[in-house]
Amino acid sequence: MKLEKLVKMANQIAANLSYGDEGKAAEGVCDHLRRFWTPDMRAQIIEHYRQGGADLSPVAKAGVAKLAEKETRAA
C-alpha cells in the first residue's frame, strides 16, 4: 500500500476524533485502526511510526503509538 495514503487516512481519522481530550482521541485512533484496517496496513503504519512517523499529526502519531504497543503485547 502507498504509505502516503495510509498516513493521510490516519490523519483524517485523528482529525475527526479530535476534540478536547487528546489521550481519548489517540485511543479512538488506535481502536479504529484495529477494527477497520487489515493487519498488513497496520504493520505498515506501525513501521512508519517506528521510523519517526513523518507527516503523522500528533494525535495520529499517539494513536499509532498505542496501536504499536498493543500489537507488540498481543504478539
Add this chain to the structure above:
Amino acid sequence: MSAAFQPYQRARDFGTPPSPSTRKVTLTIDGETVTVPEGTTVLRAAALAGINIPKLCATDSQQPFGSCRLCLVEIEGAKGLPASCTTEVREGMRVTTQSERVARIRRNVMELYISDHPLDCLTCPTNGDCELQDMAGVVGLREVRYGYEGANHFSLEKDTSNPYFTFDPTKCIVCSRCVRACDEVQGTFALTIQGRGFDSKVAASQDQPFLDSECVSCGACVQACPTATLTENSLIDLGVPEHYVITTCAYCGVGCSFRAEMKGQQVVRMVPNKDGHANHGHSCVKGRFAFGYATHKDRITTPMIRESIHDPWRVVSWDEAISFAASKLKAIQQKYGKDAIGGITSSRCTNEETYLVQKLVRAAFGNNNVDTCARVCHSPTGYGLKTTLGESAGTQAFDSVMKADVIMVIGANPTDAHPVFASQMKRRLRQGAKLIVVDPRAIDLVRSPHIEAAYHLQLRPGTNVAVLNAMAHVVLSEGLEDKEFIRQRCDLEAYEDWRKFILDPRNSPEALEAESGVPAQLVREAARLYATVPNAAIYYGLGVSEHAQGSTAVMAIANLAMVTGNLGREGVGVNPLRGQNNVQGSCDMGSFPHELPGYRHISDPNVRRLFSEDWGVELVPEPGYRIPNMFDAAIAGRFKGLYVQGEDVAQSDPDTQHVTKALSSLECMIVQDLFLNETAKFAHVFLPGSSFLEKDGTFTNAERRISPVRKVMEPLSGMQDWEITQALSNAMGYPMNYSHPSEIMDEIARLTPTFAGVTYEKLERLGSIQWPCNEKAEEGTPTMHVEEFVRGKGLFRVTPYVPTDERTTPMYPLLLTTGRILTQYNVGAQTRRTANVAWHDEDVLEIHPHDAEQRGIEDGDWVGLKSRAGETVLRAVITERVQPGVVYTTFHHPESGANVVTTDNSDWATNCPEYKVTAVQAYKVTKLSEWQQKYEQFTERQIELLKRAKAAEDAVS
C-alpha cells in the same frame, strides 16, 4: 408451474381508498349486513361485501370524483339516486345497488359513452381487459340509439412519442382518472383536461406530445385508464397476459412490489402491486417500463475464459469456466499467500446471493477480503448509525412520512433517485407538512407544482457537517432541546461532552456562514422549525455519505434527531435513502470485511465461533481489505485475484485510471454479470449472471423491508447467481449444497438474531417483513428504537467540522458534485439498454451562467473538465440550478468519464469515496479528452475480442 404463478386477472379495485377511521358503521346493502370503518364510501363498502357496483371514474388509488354517474344507487330515505362513490356510509343506511330504475340510467349513461367510442373491441389492444367493455356488458348495453354519424372524436391522432405507452384519444371517455393519477398518485401535475364540454380532452403540459411534456413516465395514468386510451406498447404488441407473479423491483432502494404480468416466459408488462407495502401500487419509469435489458441482445449467456485481457474470449462450458477460475485462484494463493484474493458482493443481487459470496470468501478463500458497492455509497450510514443508535439501518417505514410535520431532505434527490417514495413524500407535503432542503443544487423538491420548500439551505459542497452542527447549536443555545427524551433515552456523559462542543461559538451559524455559504438567519429559522414541531423527520442520501466527512455527517444527523427527541415513533426518524435495490441487504448479509452477517465484528470470538461451528471452518479474526484497499494492494503487487459479483467498479468507482490500473494488475479477475461491462473488459473469466426475473430470493429495501424476488423465467445462462457461487465454492474445495435459496435464508436466520424469525413461508404469508424479525417481533419491526435504542442509550458523538482536502485553488477554481437522474440507474448498464435513453442519452455538465460566461462556454458546447485525478469532456448545460462556483454531472454513461475526474479522497471512517466534492477547472474544447480517446480504442478492441468468441461459438454450433 410454480405456486407463485397466478392466473391473470385485473387487481381487485374497491372503487375508493380505505378510510383510516377505527370507528365502525353498520349498514345494509342489498339485504346484506355490512360493517365498515366510518368514512368508507358506499361503493367501497359494497365492494368489501363482494357486491360490485358498476363504475368507471372511480378507482381505489384516487379520491372519489363522481363524474361518470354509473355507480348511482338507491338509498332508503335519500332524494334521487346518489353516486355511491361520493356517498359515505351512515349507521343503519339501507342501500339497493340494482333496480330497474338504476339499470335504466346506467344503460343510458353507457349508451352515451359508447356513441362516441370506436367499436373495434375485437382488434383493440385491451380487448378482454377493458373496464369500459366490462361495464357495457354489466349494464346490458344492447343498442346505441344515437348512431355514430354525429360529431365524434374518432379522427383524433395517436400520440406515440413516449417509447413505452401510446395515447389514443379516440378511446378516451374523459373520466379524468389519468389526470388525477398524475396529480394525486404521482404528484407531477403534468396532465389536464383541456377545453369544455364536447371539446374536453386530456392534454399533457401545454398540449404537447407526452415525451416533450413534464410527464415523468411513471405509468400511473396508464394504470388508471379504464379504456385503451393509455396503453403499454408491450401490451399492444403482445396482447393481454395470461398469468402473473408477484416480485420485487431490482432498481432503487424503494423496493417496489410488482406484478410481473406474463405470457409464458415473456414479460408483457410490470404493473405495480397495490398490496405492495413499500409502494402501495405506484411505480416509476424504471421499474414500470425499463425491464427490457433482461432480454437485450447484449446479454452474455455463456461462460467465457481467457488467459490475458489481450486475448480473444473463448466460450466454454460451465464446468470448464468454474474449474479454470478455481485453479487460477488457488494458484495465486499458493504463490502470493491466502490474502492475495478476495470478492465483491453485489447490491443488485439477492440477500441469499450476497450472503453466499461473503461465505465463499470467508470459508473457501480463508480470508475476510470481501466488500460490497455499499462501500462507495452508504458505508458511512452503517458506521454512523451503528455508533450513535446501535443499528446500521434507517429507523422508519416509508409510511411514517405521512405523520411527519416537518420533512428535512439533506443530500438526497428523491424525485430522481427514489421517485416512488418521493411521490408519497409530496403527498404529505401537499397535506401541509413543511419542507427543509439542504442541498447545493435546487433539486426539484425545492419548488415544484404545489410544493415549495420553507427553507433551502444551499450550502457549498463539503459543508454538511458545518450546517448540521450549526443547526444543533441553534437548538441548544435557544433551549429547544427535548430534555426529557435526552434524560431518559441517551447516554448523559456523552451528551454533556457533545453539548459543550456544540455550544462552542465556533459552531454557531454566524461563525460557519462564510464556510458553508448559508446565511446564518436561514440556518436559525430552519433549525427552529425542525426542533419545534411535534414530528420532524430527516431523509438523506449520498449527498451526506459520499464525503470526506460522510460518517461524521451521519452522526451529526443522528445527534440532531436525538437532541430534539425525533426518534422512536412514527413521523420522525433518521432515514437513509439507499441507492441500489439491495444495498441494505448486502450490508446486512455481512458483505463488509470487518463484519459477519448482522453487523457483528469479526474480532468477536463468540460470534466467530457461532459461524465456525455452523460452517465447519475456522475464521480469520482480522478485518480484510475494503474495495479501495484492494485496488491499492493490487497496484502494490499484494492482491492478485478478484471475484466480482454484479458490480461495475471500473465505471462506478472514483479515480477511474487508478481503478483500471489496479484491475490490470490482477492475474485473475472473475466477473459475474449480465453484460460485458467496463470491469469485465479487464476480466479473465466471465460468468453469465441472471437478472431479477430469472431467480428466487429476497431483496431488503431502505426501510429494512425484506421482500420476495420470484423467478418468472428460466435463467438465460442456465444458472441463478447463487448456483454459480456455490459451484465456485465447491471447486475451491469448500462444499456448498443448497438446493433452493430458502435453505440459504434458513441458514441466515439461524445465525443472525435480527433475521431469526424470517422464513420463506412467513414472507409468503405476510408479503414482506421489516427486520428485526425474531421472537420479540414475530411479524417484523416497522419503527426502530421505540422503547430504547438498540445500543441501550443513544450516544451523542462529537462531530468536529473538518474541511475536506478538496478545496478550490487558482488551478481548480470550481467544485464538481455528482448525482443521478430519474431515467437512468447507477452505471446505466441496465437502463442504457432500454428506451430510457430517450430521456438521457448522455451525461452533461451543469454549469452556472456566470461561470459559463467567464469561460466563453455556451449551452451545448464541449467542455473539458479537469481535476488532479484526470480529465474528461462533457457537453455543457447552462442552468441556475447550480450555484456559481459549482458544476454538476452524472455517471450513467461510461464514455463520459465523470469518475476519471473524481479523486481518491474518501470518508475518514469507511473510505467511502468523496464523489460529491472534486476541485476542477472547466474550459471550452473541441475534441474528446485523451482518456476518452484511449477508452474508445480499448472498448473497440474488447468488443472485437468478444465478437471473436461469439463467431467461434456460432461456427461450432
